[in-house]
Amino acid sequence: AVVGRDSLAAAVENARAAVRLAQIDLANTRIVAPRAGRLGEVGVRQGQYVTAGTQLMGLVPDVVWVTANMKETQMRNIRVGQPVTLTVDALGGQTLRGRVERIAPAAGSEFSVIRPDNATGNFTKVAQRIPVRIRIDPGQEAAQRLAPGMSVVAKVDTAG
Structure with a gap:
């Protein structure tokens, strides 16, 4: 023993x-989601083998915001915290309220994979777009129906 x-x-x-x-x-x-939200496009099925880096599904977070691509000529008086009125085409023109949460540090073209080369010699000035993130105020019923890709018209109250 x-x-x-x-x-x-x-x-x-x-x-x-x-x-x-x-x-x-x-x-x-x-597999645990990195944050709370709603599932978008699901590209995986039960029992399927996946490897690291495979996109399984789209996750739309519960926090709702709109990215408004404002012309650089409209940016003169826009500041963080200003009130915004949004009209949503897909919701029958309903309006939502929000506030400017963040202004991008550069034009959207500066962050693109292939940068445009506007130096063509024709001296045409092309107004660039500056992404402005607008946080939707809570407690609005229509905000729950807002989804990625919807078209909106944003009006910033620069006096507020």
């Missing part, structure tokens, strides 16, 4: 290691 004791202790440790490995494998079968 004394001779077989060490081999039995090794077998117990092997069994414990196998249980830990099975627990890790089981934990890897559960």
